[in-house]
Amino acid sequence: MTKLVPVLSAHWDEKDSFTLEAYKRHGGYKASEKALAMDPDAVIQLVKDSGLRGRGGAGFPTGMKWGFIPQGDNKDHYLVVNADESEPGTCKDTPLLMANPHVLIEGCIIACHAIRAKHAFIYIRGEVTHVVRRVNQAIADAYAAGILGNGVDVVLHIGAGAYICGEETALLDSLEGFRGQPRLRPPFPAIAGLYARPTVVNNVESISSVPAIVLNGAEWYQSMGTEKSKGTTLYSLSGHVANPGQFEAPLGITLREILELSGGVRKGHKLKFWTPGGSSTPLFTDEHLDVPLDYEGVAAAGSMLGTKALQIFDETTCVVRAVLRWTEFYKHESCGKCTPCREGTWWLVQILRDLEAGKGTEADLAKLLDLCDNIMGRSFCALGDGATSPITSSIKYFRDEYIAHLTNGGCPFDPVASTLFVGAGA
């Protein structure tokens, strides 16, 4: 059975884990020292060889992304770190940055060296004020220690609370001071990104994984995970579980294993459905407990690994209600640029509200699915696609429950039963 392998999270349990001192105590900033002595192309090759793939959701090979940056073009290059973690369920970058901001800073130094950039920008979600403070302190400490400012500068930019700014080109627009809306591609950020300069946009966890790879080598990283999904990653367990939190394990671990290691579904209940990677990845059910949680395994089972945000829902949860809540989120967060997402989410919410209230007929389910078909793959960016995932997958697995709402004339579930405070006398 796969075991938990803490690499990123190795020292999170130490009280001062976020300090420069603690980071250095465990070999911090040794990797950047080593990398800076290497040829930049060798660093890119090392990351390519390690098999590290983007941890922001799409799983694009990180080294390959770095390799796209044109060299010798006499232009400034930029590294942009996407810390705009806003997907419902996704909660890995926040604890990572709280517990160990320096690993990201070190990762930035290495990545900047590799792509010949002098500036890194960390675009952080504005709501997480505590993380902003912590990362700011870490950056200040790194400058004071002469770690930053000698060839690499890091700027922390605080977002203003739009989910769309997690989309890399919308993030770049927002970072430039415009409204965050996705850009037309091409040109891709590697050619014309921030301020129209070659830019790498990476997730926090991707960049934070780099120092360990540099220190321990590509082979070490390769030795973990599955054939095409290498290394360890953070699985964020939340919802109806005994012990929610971050579980770092090699890619390919199953939910059954994680639940066993963590104490399982909350006591007295059983798993009903779950998301493998946040709310925009199609739902899984208890049939999927043994799906290997790597990029290929999850895709083969009809979903996406996404951000490995394992939201667990037990049998007390009304799936229609859960899906409606997510859909309301997408409607609220749709940036408005393209028709399918903007108008589609507006409409989806109204249909789902009716369904939850027991209004409508089975024909509305067909309409809902057809509407999803008209949004999925028709939108400008992945936001619209993501909005349809919970709907189509929930109808696939729980069609009867939707119909039960209609025959019952409303939701057959007691919403209180699904709360965590049920039975607590609340």
Added chain:
Amino acid sequence: MSEVAVEMITVVIDGFEVTVPKGTLVIRAAEQLGIQIPRFCDHPLLDPVGACRQCLVDIEINGRAFPKPQASCTIPVETGMIVKTQLTSPVAEKAQRGVMELLLVNHPLDCPVCDKGGECPLQNQAMSTGQGSSRFEGVKRTFEKPINISSQVLLDRERCVLCARCTRFSEQIASDPFITLNERGALQQVGIYENKPFESYFSGNTVQICPVGALTGAAYRFRARPFDLVSTPSACEHCASGCDMRTDVRRGKTLRRLAGEDASVNEEWNCDKGRWAFKYITAVDRLKVPMIRDEAGELVEASWPEALAVAAQGLKATSAAVLVGGRATHEDAYGYSKFARLALGTNDIDFRARVTSDEEREFIAAHVVNSSTTYRDIDKADQVLLVGFEPEEESPIVFLRINKQFRKRALKVISIGSKESVGVEKLKGEFVKVAPGQEAAAISAQKLTDKSVILVGERASESAGVFTAVAALAQSSGAKLAWIPRRAGERGALQAGAIGNLLPGGRPVTDSVARQEIADAWSVNSLPSQIGRSTSEIIASVNSDQIGALLVGGVDPLDLENNKEALAALDKAFVVSLEIAPSAVTSRADVVLPVAAVTEKSGSFLNWEGRARSFDTAVDDSLNRSDLRILSMIAEEMGTSLNLGTVTAAAKEIASIKNWQGEPLKMKTASAPAQRQLNSNEALITSWRRLLDLGTLQEGEENLAGTARQTVAVISAKRAQALGVANGDLLKVSTAQGSVTLPALIENIHDDAIWAPRNSRGSQLLTDLNAVHAEVVTVVRA
């Protein structure tokens, strides 16, 4: 300069091959085959955005298919590309149907009361691409409606499909990013900045390209249904840019004017003045019947024969001269030109109803008449030099064309003047700051090449030596040269010889061969050979009793310098006035003959390029006649035949007279005056007319007037400090003639200069100060 060969690419669309230049978007390659892919956000002159998703098609390249339908408005053709549109791909067809249904989710079904109904891309494409009825049963988004985003543009937000055409136009074409999309999701909406209305000179284009009825013009809103309008292609009479236009008339009344399409001139744009300033045509005080002055000195209505007889008699009785304004068409100007020579036997004619100089007259005779610098030359220029010319204010489509090249390839723009303008700032132009009157030396210092273009405006006549310096610079560098007057008719009038030193086709009156050519064309024995008087000389000659009668067409004496003298001359002379509305001329005239406005007649203007912009009668049941017809009748009455009974006849005769092939007139050189020494409370005035001002052709259009720029007096920071004034403090600017009091604005202007608009509310410099450029004025805190 040879054009670079364009690589051609062949693609297959719906089974048909089409070969198009590399870089062509799929949606436009399809158009070449006659395949219409539905679209909203796409516009051929705007950068692609891919927002509406209406134009989704299936694409494969060399056997590799895209996994999902692609927006054909964002993807350029590639070799090996196979495209399947809604005609051959069920997936694309369903995708388009789906998007159309979604677009209508939040769109109101208020077509019966919407201005766009009947000419609406959404309505049309909902019919072609949508389904008969919607499956949407929910609640539509609503907004308070409408909101004024300027005094002339209204926004109904719930109708907006958020295609971003208007915002992209404002940013990419006009460089006036005064509107933007804000909010998000279905609540996204077009908005303006707080307390900053959409006051762009080009805002009307957004109304025209809006694919729904979200943006409407205040003047046209709720006025008509498109299918009740009769549209006539026309040309704009407001400036020398030469916009192609469309005039929409219902039951004899002009209700709307739109920009027409002409890729080589205005592309698809025009300015707000051209679009909205046409109320003067339907003004209640339009002249409709002839009038003559009776014994008591009152103007009274008269029959045409009576009025013509009085006019003919008066003009025949004494020496007469002709003043014709810039609104005359090419054909009308030709009529005035021929009338002066044949009926009056004089070369005393001048089309320049404004501040002029002899240097200008020589310059245009030597370098402008028959020349052909074009918009295309701006497209290819390595740099553009602006002299006495503010394109945004004085020829807005020239501004758009320069701006296009600036945005596309950072075309270098140099402007020589005393005050930096908003337009030049937008073009990131190099502003060469000189004291008013000292332009010539700065012009001579420019380094141009044979790929450069010099655009010189009519205001260059206000500084001695400027035309001389411009001509010398063009000569030494080989740069292309263009003279861009403000008014629509001036270039045509120049070609028609409505000026004292030239006969039609640029023939010098002093050249016997030239004279004989025209005499032959006109079937007369000889023509007057002495160079005629200019506008100011004609006026002076009236006042000194050398000229006894004036034939005046379309001239506002308040546009002339020393206009007190001009009014005195009009009072003194026997005046025959051809006019569309009562004016300072008609009130002093002995005979007033009503003439047709531009929509009521056919004809053509020659724009600054010398390109003919012909137009048909848009309102055909008008009783008003063209100047040409009336001139012919007066001539007949005088016993001379002009043989110009109709516009067609005049156009034919003009076409038969080829351009002069002989030596053009030589230009005498003029030199710049010495720099003036100023006392501390003195400044040199400089000014220009703003696009939107008190021009007579803008009368009656209050919505348009509401977007005019504020009237200010611009001074330098140094002068402001010396005077102890801040922005908004009142300044009093005075001359011996009078004064204006205006709020101060501190901007980039020469320390010796003060700028004020020439003809705006509260600042009519010709009448108030009788000083417009390089004259000393006194500036004090008011």
